[in-house]
Amino acid sequence: MERSPSHAKLDGRGEEPTAQATYEMDERYDPKTIEPKWQQDWERTNLYLTREEPGRPKFYVLEMFPYPSGAGLSVGHLHNYVPCDVVGRYKRMAGFNVLHAMGWDAFGLPAENEALLKQSHPTETVPRYAANFKHQLKISGCAYDWTREINSSSPEYYKWTQWFFLMLYKRGLAYRALGSQWWCDQCRTILANEQVVNGCCWRHTNTPVSKKDLEQWYIRITAYADRLLEDLDSIDWPEPIKLMQRNWIGRSEGAELAFPVTGHPGKEVRFFTTRPDTVFGVSFMVLAPEHPLVAEITTAENRAAVERYVSEARRQSEIERMSTVKEKTGVFTGAYARNLFTNKDIPIWIADYVLMGYGTGAIMAAPGQDQRDYEFARQYGLEIPRVTAPQDGSTPPDERAFTELGVAINSGFLNGMKTADAIKAVCRYAEDKKIGKPTISYRIRDWLISRQRYWGSPIPMIYCKGACGIVPVPDEQLPVRLPTMKEYQPSGTGRSPLANVPEFVNTTCPKCGGPAERETDTLDGFACSSWYFLRFASPHEDKVPFDRKAVDYWLPVDLYVGGAEHAVMHLLYARMWTKVMYDAGMIGFKEPFPVLRNQGMVWAADGQKMSKSKGNVVTPDAMIEKYGADALRLWELFMGPFDEPTNWNEDGVAGTERYLGRVWTMVRRYVGAGAPEGNPNAETLKRAHKTIRTVTDHIERLRFNTAVATMMDQLNYLARLKPEEAGRFAIESYVLMLAPMAPHACEEMWRALGHGTSIHLEPWPRFDPELTREETVTVVVQVNGKVRDRLEIAVGTAEDEVRAMALASENVKKHLGGKEPRKVIYVPDKLLSIVA
């Protein structure tokens, strides 16, 4: 912060304040008249258009763009938007070019489902709901550049979503595959793995998902797994979110090995293990029930049992399969594999605790060293060899697997090696003998992006009936427009409603001109949100998805704020697309959101989730009607820490409205006294400067609740002073600091203070560090750890002097009881601790 003389006008910009107020302030603070007036004025004067003034740094503040639902915004949503608005307004005053825009995440299942429920059409409901959201944001005084409004369901936008899909395809990152996929009966569509929560659909937490085999489009996010993991270290995100991404990616190092199936020449069981050092302890193998090898190797006498088990496992929903403390179950296939390390034949079982989707869908079972294998071996009476011993020479426990690291025993050439060395030795051996190699395995799977639903961006692909196969729609034919359909209900058969529109489906092959059919699935809504943050930089660009220069200027996002519920879906996909664009040379940064914060959830007053069905939703409209937007905004900020959850309490809004009324009264008195320059004393000056320092710091650190508290504290001080005692600097800097938080009231007061231009164009007040310095401080005197006195001393008083003062204190003497101090600790200007 630069120094500035306290008495001079605040900055060279704007007019010299006139002594005569040009505005009459009403006696009572009345938000109902002030707020609409200024909202209209700001709009008329284009106050919040994005500026790119040279010589100023840029700041891009972004909230996760909302799906505009029919329920409208609640006061909970504003707990995200208001703080971001304050940051945007503050940064603008602090000399930044600010980009703050809003758009609608309008494609996707929620919009479609809601329209179906209301027996309406999303092309009608989406604009209507979005208009309502926009209205609510406007009456809340949020300063967005509405000329940059975007809508992911408009052809101008989804043209580029399709374009990005094609780019991924051309880079080998989009592919079609047949797979057994999660299906939600309520959504009537396929879900990505991330969208399955506790075996249920993420939107319908009471609807267990089931599996369906369908040919689908996938995005090869696994190709970026390592980079998505590594780059987490370079970004400033809440640690829990990073951790969730790390866990989701689930990197583990180990080896992939293969054992031949006895009696089936050429057939082998390939498997991944993180503990290759335990191979000598492998006494059986387990395949996932869905493993393709199962049908080939199962012996005649075991076939019936195996088939029964497989069909049962397939029928089980995920929720059953994951149910807690389930006993291990499995069936022997009758086949054996050769453990190439022990040269023994070991039985091959199938069991549902081995998942087809992870690793190779097969494991080597080392029951002595793995608890799950141990339980399985116990259950079926299989051998449990011990091949790792504790490092300290103690005996390993008998009643469980010894899973810790240690020293290899009963392990041929590994004997005596520490686990880490043994792992390396096995890898080397496996590579020499060509039976395996070191491998890294990931939990993350590719992103399934197809949806069998109407309300989404059509996937721009064509299937040639001739010889061309799958052909991407040429860029110049984009967008593939979503046809208007009256009846767009999902069929439930697994086919998209678009399949029922022959004019859409039937087309010609872009390559050979012969007959062809279009892909009828639509893109997952998360495709839209994987690049929208780029679009705000040049929202009307129609030749390319974004203007490179605009993106180079504005991106990456300086502050991204949204709910923690997007920890692994949206935030992972958006990061991946960004990296792909970086690789394609389209952008110059690898991470879209270097700084992320999660706003805390606002629960209803009853502690429950705000929902229409519970009838506990509080709307900003109602609060604004009752208390005004500025009071609502202040309470959103003051309620509690911005990133922590809290319960709604309407009484608080009444409190902040009362506060604004007191500010109003103070300014009105000051204006009424002729807005004097004043003659503030040192204390008043110091308080004014310290308030600027503290409030600035708190806003920078997103500590809005304490910023408001500091403002209230300062009001309590200033309100007791006569206008000339307060003086112009204290009053005007106060109103300026309040302006981002209570923009309407402050605009009104600013004009009344004699300024002809908007307060929101004014520079942020500066403080003089020299004037914030304290001359005296309170030093706490402790005797045996308890506070016994407080001393007012001059800053920097010598220890001897402080000690003498302390020892002279009656209360200190009393508690010393005549004893000599054994030890004295002095923390300069803070505390003197006497041990007797």
Place this chain on the structure above:
RNA sequence: GCCCGGGUGGCGAAAUCGGUAGACGCAAGGGACUUAAAAUCCCUCGGGGGCAACCCCAUGCCGGUUCGAGUCCGGCCCCGGGCACCA
């Protein structure tokens, strides 16, 4: 079960480089103004004791380190969130 957060007055919360616990506000009580009410303003407000000066107790519980612990360490309890056989 494992991994993250978090437990401070009647309530929302401040204070975390170890140094005055409860700033700021809400609610409550008392008072002023008013014919009255609303609004506004003033006072009190963690618990206990004392006329007072002051004293004792108190940041989920138990222990530890320290001159000094809401803050650090160990063990537990409760609440919220995430993951859930990942080989």
